[in-house]
Amino acid sequence: MKGLMVLLDVAAAHLLMRVRQTVVAVAGVGVGVGFFLAVSGMMIGSQNDFIKTLIDSAPHIVASDEQRSAARQPALDAFPQAAVTVRGVRPQDEVRGLKDWPALLADARAIPGAVAAPTLVGAVAVRFAGRTEAVSLNGIDPRIEGKLAKIEESLIGGRLIDLEARPDGIIVTRPMADRLGAHVGDTLVVSSSAGTLQRMRIVALVDPDARAGFYAGDIAGYGLLRTAQVLFARPNVVNQIHVRLPNPQTAERDAARLEARWGYKWVSWEERSRDILNLLVVRDVIMYAVISAILVVASFGIYTAVSNSVADKRRDIAILRAMGFTERDVQVIFLAEGLAVGLIGVLVGFGLGTLLLEALSHAPLTMGGKPLVLPLDRGLRQYAVAGGASLVAALIAAWLPARKAASVDPVEILRGAA
Amino acid sequence: MTPLIEANRVSRTLADPEPFTLVCDASLSVAPGEMVAIVGPSGCGKSSLLYLLGLLDRPTSGSISIDGRVTEDLGEAERTHIRLERIGYVFQFHFLLPELTALANVALPMRRLARLTGDQIAERAAALLEKVGLGDGAGKRPERMSGGERQRVAIARALANDPAILLSDEPTGNLDSANTRMVIAEFQRLAHEEGRGVVCVTHDATVAAAADRRIHMLDGRIVAGD
Numbered sequence: 001m002k003g004l005m006v007l008l009d010v011a012a013a014h015l016l017m018r019v020r021q022t023v024v025a026v027a028g029v030g031v032g033v034g035f036f037l038a039v040s041g042m043m044i045g046s047q048n049d050f051i052k053t054l055i056d057s058a059p060h061i062v063a064s065d066e067q068r069s070a071a072r073q074p075a076l077d078a079f080p081q082a083a084v085t086v087r088g089v090r091p092q093d094e095v096r097g098l099k100d101w102p103a104l105l106a107d108a109r110a111i112p113g114a115v116a117a118p119t120l121v122g123a124v125a126v127r128f129a130g131r132t133e134a135v136s137l138n139g140i141d142p143r144i145e146g147k148l149a150k151i152e153e154s155l156i157g158g159r160l161i162d163l164e165a166r167p168d169g170i171i172v173t174r175p176m177a178d179r180l181g182a183h184v185g186d187t188l189v190v191s192s193s194a195g196t197l198q199r200m201r202i203v204a205l206v207d208p209d210a211r212a213g214f215y216a217g218d219i220a221g222y223g224l225l226r227t228a229q230v231l232f233a234r235p236n237v238v239n240q241i242h243v244r245l246p247n248p249q250t251a252e253r254d255a256a257r258l259e260a261r262w263g264y265k266w267v268s269w270e271e272r273s274r275d276i277l278n279l280l281v282v283r284d285v286i287m288y289a290v291i292s293a294i295l296v297v298a299s300f301g302i303y304t305a306v307s308n309s310v311a312d313k314r315r316d317i318a319i320l321r322a323m324g325f326t327e328r329d330v331q332v333i334f335l336a337e338g339l340a341v342g343l344i345g346v347l348v349g350f351g352l353g354t355l356l357l358e359a360l361s362h363a364p365l366t367m368g369g370k371p372l373v374l375p376l377d378r379g380l381r382q383y384a385v386a387g388g389a390s391l392v393a394a395l396i397a398a399w400l401p402a403r404k405a406a407s408v409d410p411v412e413i414l415r416g417a418a
Numbered sequence: 419m420t421p422l423i424e425a426n427r428v429s430r431t432l433a434d435p436e437p438f439t440l441v442c443d444a445s446l447s448v449a450p451g452e453m454v455a456i457v458g459p460s461g462c463g464k465s466s467l468l469y470l471l472g473l474l475d476r477p478t479s480g481s482i483s484i485d486g487r488v489t490e491d492l493g494e495a496e497r498t499h500i501r502l503e504r505i506g507y508v509f510q511f512h513f514l515l516p517e518l519t520a521l522a523n524v525a526l527p528m529r530r531l532a533r534l535t536g537d538q539i540a541e542r543a544a545a546l547l548e549k550v551g552l553g554d555g556a557g558k559r560p561e562r563m564s565g566g567e568r569q570r571v572a573i574a575r576a577l578a579n580d581p582a583i584l585l586s587d588e589p590t591g592n593l594d595s596a597n598t599r600m601v602i603a604e605f606q607r608l609a610h611e612e613g614r615g616v617v618c619v620t621h622d623a624t625v626a627a628a629a630d631r632r633i634h635m636l637d638g639r640i641v642a643g644d
Contacts (some may be wrong), residue, residue: 006529013517016500084528319513322474323527323575324502326495414464414587 031300033349059242113246139228157184158204318413338398426481455629505578566597
């Protein structure tokens with residue numbers, strides 16, 4: 001734009017002549033942006049940490065021997081255009097377990113980078129020293145299961161691979177062991193609904209406080225797949241396939257594709273955690289509403305600064321107009337003032353926000369007696385959102401008085417001054 | 419020769435709050451090299467006529483031509499451009515931008531027109547200040563200048579884009595006699611030596627006497643002229 005620099009110079013001169021008001025307006029924006037970054041950094045950091053835990057705590061996709069709806073009757077498929085009513089249908093009793101599971105497993109493993117493992121899950125009762133507890137026993141392949149979830153990092157007293165060395169080995173959670181009064185090395189009596197009794201020795205405990213991103217609940221237990229098959233009297237049967245993907249974000253799409261092909265229910269981590277994820281969306285909305293309010297309040301400072309500038313400079317506006325500056329020129333001058341305050345405020349806010357995040361990352365916090373490091377999001381996205389929102393707020397705040405300045409009638413001012 | 423300004427039966431009426439006629443049926447022309455004074459009692463419409471001639475205001479009826487160009491049908495952008503390029507204003511109150519130095523104030527219209535380079539603008543602004551006797555005061559802010567100095571800077575600023583027309587409203591109203599004489603001499607030089615059309619609204623008999631022609635106004639009308 002021709003002659004733009006002169007407009008910017010006039011805007012800068014206005015701001016520099018009103019240093020105190022300019023500093024207050026800049027500080028308002030700076031504090032707003034700084035706290036936006038600190039609050040959103042904490043909220044999004046904790047949210048990302050939570051979602052990561054959700055993703056890591058269990059396989060990304062779990063296929064089970066269930067179907068979302070009963071199988072269609074052949075007559076409906078045979079006459080797709082006809083009005084067919086099938087009465088008195090009783091679904092056939094299905095044999096539990098995934099049919100042709102090696103093929104399902106191979107298909108899941110065909111996803112590039114994916115890891116998949118067969119699992120047999122069933123309920124057992126464990127008895128020790130006169131106490132009995134219910135356990136959901138997962139018969140697993142320890143070599144593969146360790147790659148599916150961060151179970152290994154949550155173990156105390158032993159390792160996952162120990163299950164291979166001891167086919168009668170079992171891993172239970174520490175709270176479960178505490179309730180039973182058992183320790184690593186103790187032998188539990190395990191009985192299944194099939195009536196099989198087996199003595200199993202605790203080879204490790206899952207520690208819920210490990211914060212390794214893995215914990216499937218107090219009643220989860222782990223043993224060898226073939227041991228579980230013997231215990232449940234279901235040789236060569238698996239009722240779940242656990243899949244870990246290289247990119248968790250494709251879980252929903254991959255699960256839908258596998259489900260469409262095989263009919264069984266393939267549940268992604270997103271579907272499994274839908275309610276929690278919906279809650280997080282609500283949390284996000286509330287967070288952005290509150291911290292946006294900070295920015296809006298900060299923009300009031302800009303509005304006040306530019307408004308006062310317009311009120312003080314009515315004579316200058318009149319003479320500029322008389323000299324041949326257009327209404328748009330005048331508007332640009334005052335918009336530039338608001339934008340400059342916003343821009344400097346944003347830069348100050350970036351510095352303040354970075355300092356606040358740094359301070360929060362070193363805050364001496366504890367949880368359950370252990371040091372707690374706040375998960376913080378320091379992504380550029382938050383800086384861009386805070387900066388962009390502040391500049392837009394600054395422009396809007398400056399636009400109203402700038403428009404008023406542009407509409408100043410120079411004759412009215414000059415006549416009044418004469 | 420085409421007059422620089424030609425007003426033909428120009429009227430300006432305010433409708434709000436009650437109808438009030440500021441200028442009624444005024445006709446005049448200003449030729450290049452001519453200094454014209456508009457005189458009359460306060461409130462007779464002198465300044466209103468000046469604002470009409472300088473395209474700051476639009477007449478309710480009648481027509482005004484600048485350099486032979488009829489201005490009634492021009493849009494605001496074109497009228498503003500004519501002001502920038504062809505008309506210079508000097509007011510009773512200097513109206514310098516207080517944040518800027520004398521040099522920066524003089525440079526403003528040239529920077530807005532953007533026909534010259536930065537160096538050329540600085541050079542011309544300095545030369546204009548030199549011409550009005552303020553060669554040493556280029557770096558001063560208005561607050562550190564006397565009334566006469568400010569008015570001289572305002573004259574230099576009005577001449578920045580080398581306008582053909584110089585309009586002034588009570589240019590000596592706040593000046594002592596020495597500065598008044600300086601302003602009058604400068605206006606005469608601008609008209610007679612540089613060929614500009616100078617229109618001067620004034621109460622000051624000295625200024626009026628120095629003009630080539632005097633136009634007398636009363637109650638919004640031109641009642642006499644010589």
